Amino acid sequence: MSKARRALFADALYGAEQPAALAPAGPAPPDASWLAAASPPTVLAPGLVVVKDAVTPDQQRWLALVAMRRGREPPPRGFWVDRPAPAGPDGSSPLRREPNSSPNAGRARAYDALGAFADAEAPLRALCAALVGAARRADAAMPPMAPTHLLLVHYSRGQHVRPAIAWHKDDAPNDGKNDHPVVAVSLGESADFQLCAGWSRARQAALDAAGALHRVRLESGDAILFGGPLRYAHHAVSRVHVDSCARHLLPLLGGARLSLTFRDALGIDAAKYATFRPIAHGEAGAGARASACAMASVAGPGMCAD
Template identity: 30%
Template sequence: MSAAELFPRDRATPAPGAVHVPDWLSADEQRRLLDACRTWARPPAGLRTVRTPGGGEMTARQVCLGRHWYPYGYADHAVDGDGAPVKPMPRWLAETADRAVAAAYGDAAPGADPSAPLAYDIALINFYGGDARMGMHRDSDEESDAPVVSLSLGDTCVFRLGNVDGRSRPWTDLELRSGDLFVFGGPSRLAYHGVPRVHPGTAPTELGLEGRLNITLRVSGLPGTGRPEA
């Protein structure tokens, strides 16, 4: 909550299975996650520009953990980067995903298997600088229907949650700030979504980040994906 706000922001459910929990990460948790992202962004298999099959480039740059995502699949190596093996998914980050799902749904998490703890084995980390944005898309390259966990650091963005039928309306625009949690599963698991706008200069000054980081945590359901490291 900013100093200008009298009341804290309320959690919201903009669509079935989609939950927004404001200010979920503490200031210390945000700093720890930012420090880790800076380490992961370094080569090898570090932050890179993603190129689409049509020859375009995503304006948000990306680094992956657990499995390397590229349009439109997963690999063990940075096949569209420097070719190095992907960095492992840390156990503490998988545990963060488990806590996030519990915070969003309690005991009623759609697609979750309570007998399989630490199932979150992939992280996609997108860095938005300047005028970067993300077009409407859906996360459909995984074999699992477990909820997607999204954590925000840095600048505030407009997050657009659409529908499962296509990129056009109806959609809902939400404001995601540093420390916010957004989880989407169940009927919203394959909803189209994007980031049409980032508000530069809105990051908490004490965080020391210019731009926005989005950490997206997923369950791959793919064979051969390693367990999170200790």
């Protein structure tokens, strides 16, 4: 099939970037139903656990609706991305905040306290608790964690630049300052997640050659937790797979990927950090992120790890 014909088929199947209207999220999944159909957790290393099929298709739809309803609010409550604006008379190009409905929005985010998710807060907490409990039963190195904040990351369909998110550590203030796990649930398109403690280009290459680089294909409904000894390990999403969106989420996501990341960032003012960019602020983690950003510069604006 020609490239153009393939693209036509994909458009028919995957539809528009954003659906026109979003139904209410409806009743939340009961607490006891979380992880009922999950695969047993896989411990990839002390502090790194994957739970395949952590959430069922119905639960995924509920989570995606909660995230998309929030994401479609205007920035900064909704998904936002910073892009260079047209250069001014002095040649400089300031950043312009855009909502995720912009064409080719790329990777956009929204960050808030869990309390801001209203009716969804309690079920979201129950999901996170179920994941942390399962991971801890499987992995003695995984610390407990009670989430305070939720980061939503939206990779729009067609945002298949590589890396989708460059190597970085979650070490900014809004990521939390403890070894409690980052708990991430993947929805929509599949992605390749990589993790490498003490990352450098050379170390990554050496581990890769030895088959020892942690690589996980995250499919819709899968969860990954990294905490304890690996809480500050570098990680990246090397790739989001073209047109791989789970069919049950197609009408809702239009072929995007969502990552819902729970964090224990106790004491952080969500309003202050709603549009926080470590590089712009020069705060903790900026060095690592700046180098990751330089690495990703071929990927274009908005593709840095901040």
